[in-house]
Amino acid sequence: MLRFFFLIFLIVNALLLALNLGYLGKWSSEEREPSRMKLEKNADNIKLMSANVAQDLIEAQTKKAEPVLACLDLSGFTAADSKSFDEKIKTLSLATRLTRTELAEVATNMVYIPTLGSKDAAEKKAAQIRKLGFSEFYIVQDQTPMRWAISMGVFKTPEAAKAHLANLQKKGLKEAKLAPRTVSAAKVSYRLQDLNPEEKQLVEQIKSGFVNAQSHECASKTE
Known part of the structure; x- marks a missing residue:
């Protein structure tokens, strides 16, 4: 997913560069010059906004990828x-x-x-x-x-x-x-803190081998 957004980021900047150099369209010099000047004026803002959006996406994806830790x-x-x-x-x-x-x-x-x-x-x-x-x-x-x-x-x-x-x-x-x-x-009794999903599943599997053992969720110290 991150590669997709970076690819879009690169394509947008490539299009802006092409427009700036006059490779797209058959504009006359009179038509192209005002457009070029306008693009130069706004280029930094456009790139800055794109970089910020990309960074936000990276942070959102990173937070989403972090496993939810459990306490048992x-x-x-x-x-x-x-x-x-x-x-x-x-x-x-x-x-x-x-x-x-x-x-x-x-x-x-x-x-x-x-x-x-x-x-x-x-x-x-x-x-x-x-x-x-x-x-x-x-x-x-x-x-x-x-x-x-x-x-x-x-x-x-x-x-x-x-x-x-x-x-x-x-x-x-x-x-x-x-x-x-x-x-x-x-x-x-036992308390196990900060278990990732895989660890929690393994602990539950071990616990299941003891007939009278019980388990329930508790508040993790990291919360």
């Missing part, structure tokens, strides 16, 4: 997930534009399957749970009466825990129960 907030990463995310995001060389925040999240309402008595029985039950479409659970292995139970989730509020329990029982896990249990888990 990512949340919902567990400590384990964040380690994997950290490794993947390193390939994009965003260290100077990335802020990582880790918070301890305390929950006190546990939905669980009572102890199965052994590791083998717990793993067999875990396989059945996966077939029902659940993936967010873990087998309790600490040295407590809960050993070989299966935690189906720990929630901040009783309401959220009861809703999850009802869903599990509806799907066939009638033995699921609710009990108070304080658990502190690390949750990691």
Whole structure:
């Protein structure tokens, strides 16, 4: 597009030069001389206006070509997930534009399957749970009466825990129960600043590999 405008600029100036030298038309010297003098008088103004227009076009095109930079907030990463995310995001060389925040999240309402008595029985039950479409659970292995139970989730509020329990029982896990249990888990979030469109797309692709991760736009520091 810029080449087109410069080509027009050159053609206009060539025509002005031709008129000035009398190559266009078969004017008599009387007709040509006043025209030549008038062109000489206005030539500088004409060239100056054309140069200004061309410069405006260049600046407009440059501004249009600048990519819109984005800011993304990512949340919902567990400590384990964040380690994997950290490794993947390193390939994009965003260290100077990335802020990582880790918070301890305390929950006190546990939905669980009572102890199965052994590791083998717990793993067999875990396989059945996966077939029902659940993936967010873990087998309790600490040295407590809960050993070989299966935690189906720990929630901040009783309401959220009861809703999850009802869903599990509806799907066939009638033995699921609710009990108070304080658990502190690390949750990691990220802020990525000044991403160009390609970088933003790559970050979203990496994020999509983490089931519980969420993202939303934030205000960029460059705005």
